[in-house]
Amino acid sequence: MELTVNLGPDTYPIYIENGILPQTGSYIRKFFTGKKIMIISDDHVFPLYGKTVLDSLKDYECHSLVLPHGEPTKSFQTLPQIYSAMLDARLTRSDLVIALGGGVIGDLAGFAASSFLRGVRLVQIPTSLLAQVDSSVGGKVAVDLPQGKNLVGAFFHPKAVIIDPDVLNTLPQHFISDGMGEVIKYGCIKDKALFDTLVRHTSFEDLKPELTRIIARCVDIKRIVVEHDQFDTGERMLLNFGHTLAHTIEQYYNYERESHGEAVGIGMYQITRLAEEKGLTTTGCADAIKKALDIYWLPDHCDLPMSSLTDAIALDKKNLNNHLNLVLLHTIGDSYVRPDSLAFFDGAGQI
Ligand SMILES: NC(=O)c1ccc[n+]([C@@H]2O[C@H](COP(=O)([O-])OP(=O)(O)OC[C@H]3O[C@@H](n4cnc5c(N)ncnc54)[C@H](O)[C@@H]3O)[C@@H](O)[C@H]2O)c1
Numbered sequence: 001m002e003l004t005v006n007l008g009p010d011t012y013p014i015y016i017e018n019g020i021l022p023q024t025g026s027y028i029r030k031f032f033t034g035k036k037i038m039i040i041s042d043d044h045v046f047p048l049y050g051k052t053v054l055d056s057l058k059d060y061e062c063h064s065l066v067l068p069h070g071e072p073t074k075s076f077q078t079l080p081q082i083y084s085a086m087l088d089a090r091l092t093r094s095d096l097v098i099a100l101g102g103g104v105i106g107d108l109a110g111f112a113a114s115s116f117l118r119g120v121r122l123v124q125i126p127t128s129l130l131a132q133v134d135s136s137v138g139g140k141v142a143v144d145l146p147q148g149k150n151l152v153g154a155f156f157h158p159k160a161v162i163i164d165p166d167v168l169n170t171l172p173q174h175f176i177s178d179g180m181g182e183v184i185k186y187g188c189i190k191d192k193a194l195f196d197t198l199v200r201h202t203s204f205e206d207l208k209p210e211l212t213r214i215i216a217r218c219v220d221i222k223r224i225v226v227e228h229d230q231f232d233t234g235e236r237m238l239l240n241f242g243h244t245l246a247h248t249i250e251q252y253y254n255y256e257r258e259s260h261g262e263a264v265g266i267g268m269y270q271i272t273r274l275a276e277e278k279g280l281t282t283t284g285c286a287d288a289i290k291k292a293l294d295i296y297w298l299p300d301h302c303d304l305p306m307s308s309l310t311d312a313i314a315l316d317k318k319n320l321n322n323h324l325n326l327v328l329l330h331t332i333g334d335s336y337v338r339p340d341s342l343a344f345f346d347g348a349g350q351i
């Protein structure tokens with residue numbers, strides 16, 4: 001299956017098909033006539049899939065940079081190492097960077113590509129469920145700062161996204177759950193039928209036969225939203241459902257305890273619980289989210305006092321002028337952005 005993200009001069013294709021990884025070279029040859037490619041990956045993914053990708057790129061001069069896995073790598077501190085590798089490889093603006101990995105590598109290599117020489121072309125090959133359903137599409141690339149998630153970044157679209165769901169066979173269960181956090185998000189914000197499918201199943205194994213279709217559905221929802229609002233000034237904020245709290249939870253633990261999908265799960269449940277208490281969301285949505293999180297082994301709380309998160313919430317990128325923009329649900333499948341303030345969280349207790 002091929003989808004197209006229509007963004008004028010930044011239009012790009014997304015290829016989604018089981019078993020397409022060995023054909024990476026043929027997708028890249030469609031648009032890339034340069035000579036040199038740098039693959040950026042991590043030390044879990046490259047040993048598993050690096051050779052397959054390299055074998056398909058035999059007609060190019062390929063360089064690889066393999067970084068330690070995990071969120072702490074998506075740091076401002078990692079960038080000099082990437083720029084040095086790019087300089088050592090004599091990468092020019094006519095060359096190409098491939099991000100081969102999960103969302104950490106996609107965001108980090110994407111930001112490096114966006115900033116090196118003011119922009120070197122990028123291809124995303126997402127290998128985690130989270131990256132396949134969400135982070136590889138839409139052009140948000142970034143690194144974390146100690147003060148907050150994704151605080152230094154850019155909008156920089158890839159030239160192509162190549163999604164092979166077969167690679168998920170080696171993804172550990174924990175990260176399957178993380179990806180399901182974002183899948184549940186897509187059901188919550190835009191697609192009740194998708195949400196109902198998720199809660200009709202009893203486990204990920206049970207859902208698996210439908211996975212390729214579900215990946216494509218999430219990507220398509222994101223494609224439509226990004227086409228409407230690529231720079232995150234309105235509708236795109238809906239993709240941030242659960243993230244106001246998620247990002248502060250991740251930052252609170254210095255990116256070492258709650259992973260992104262887990263934190264999004266907690267954030268979606270807790271903000272919906274609070275919104276229901278205030279009459280801003282239809283009663284029952286928080287319970288429905290909790291049920292979905294349970295099925296896919298995701299937490300709904302982390303026992304942090306809300307007061308420990310408010311400083312970081314003030315850095316949320318959805319803040320405009322003097323107000324917070326919160327993403328809430330009217331009901332499952334129907335979301336909205338509400339201009340509000342930190343007072344929304346008063347009396348929240350522990351989350
Ligand atoms: N740019 C965006 O729009 C966007 C959207 C959502 C999330 N994100 C970001 O994505 C990041 C999280 O991404 P993630 O959950 O993919 O984390 P990740 O990149 O750390 O990958 C999770 C783990 O799985 C391993 N892995 C990946 N693919 C594998 C495979 N096929 N087989 C075996 N192991 C594999 C990785 O090495 C890592 O250990 C966060 O930093 C989050 O902020 C960005």
Ligand SMILES: O=C(O)C(=O)C[C@@H](O)[C@H](O)[C@H](O)COP(=O)(O)O
Nearest residue numbers: 134138140149150236239240243317
């Ligand atoms: O693409 C978007 O827009 C999103 O909000 C998708 C989120 O899942 C993702 O975590 C994103 O990186 C968050 O962006 P940020 O602007 O809040 O850092």
Ligand SMILES: [Zn+2]
Nearest residue numbers: 182243260264
């Ligand atoms: Zn996210």
